[in-house]
Amino acid sequence: MLRGLSLFAVLLVFWLALSGKWDLRLGSDRYLTACGVASCLLVTWLSRRHKLLDEEGHPVHLALRLPFYATWLFWEIILANIDVIWRIWSPGMKISPRVVSIPFRTKTDLGAVIYANSITLTPGTVTIGVDPEKGEMLVHCLTKEAEEGLRSGGMLRKVLRLEGSEP
Numbered sequence: 001m002l003r004g005l006s007l008f009a010v011l012l013v014f015w016l017a018l019s020g021k022w023d024l025r026l027g028s029d030r031y032l033t034a035c036g037v038a039s040c041l042l043v044t045w046l047s048r049r050h051k052l053l054d055e056e057g058h059p060v061h062l063a064l065r066l067p068f069y070a071t072w073l074f075w076e077i078i079l080a081n082i083d084v085i086w087r088i089w090s091p092g093m094k095i096s097p098r099v100v101s102i103p104f105r106t107k108t109d110l111g112a113v114i115y116a117n118s119i120t121l122t123p124g125t126v127t128i129g130v131d132p133e134k135g136e137m138l139v140h141c142l143t144k145e146a147e148e149g150l151r152s153g154g155m156l157r158k159v160l161r162l163e164g165s166e167p
Helices: 002-019 030-049 066-089 109-121 144-151 154-163
Strands: 098-103 125-131 136-141
Touching: 002 030, 066 109, 066 154, 098 144, 109 125, 109 136, 109 154, 136 144, 144 154
Parallel strands: none
Antiparallel strands: 098 136, 125 136
């Protein structure tokens, strides 16, 4: 029930932001407002009926920890961008492209997806394969330092903390 209410609220806020119809009094654009609310209700009902409101389909349990993770990831993306730009502009900076296997042990498939996407969002690294049975990700790293950063496990620890399974 909580996931359904949460999904409806998220959809309604998104609809309000896109439609620009913030005046919800009964006298103004009732038809458009009714259609917006009805479409949010319909999508919520269909999602619930087709059992899409599970932990991975609508991860409400991440809501409190997600802002901290997103802030940390944003900072990492900035640092990685600076490093890549510095390597492009400085002819003496070495790059040593490599494809490496990085072990991971997330609690859920959602955690593995968040980890793989976080690696890819960080410039200088791209996740090119995930093998959940082996618990390994195939990652292209632009530099040895990028590989060492992944092997240190800092990002994986942050994802585990986001999932709620402290390392």
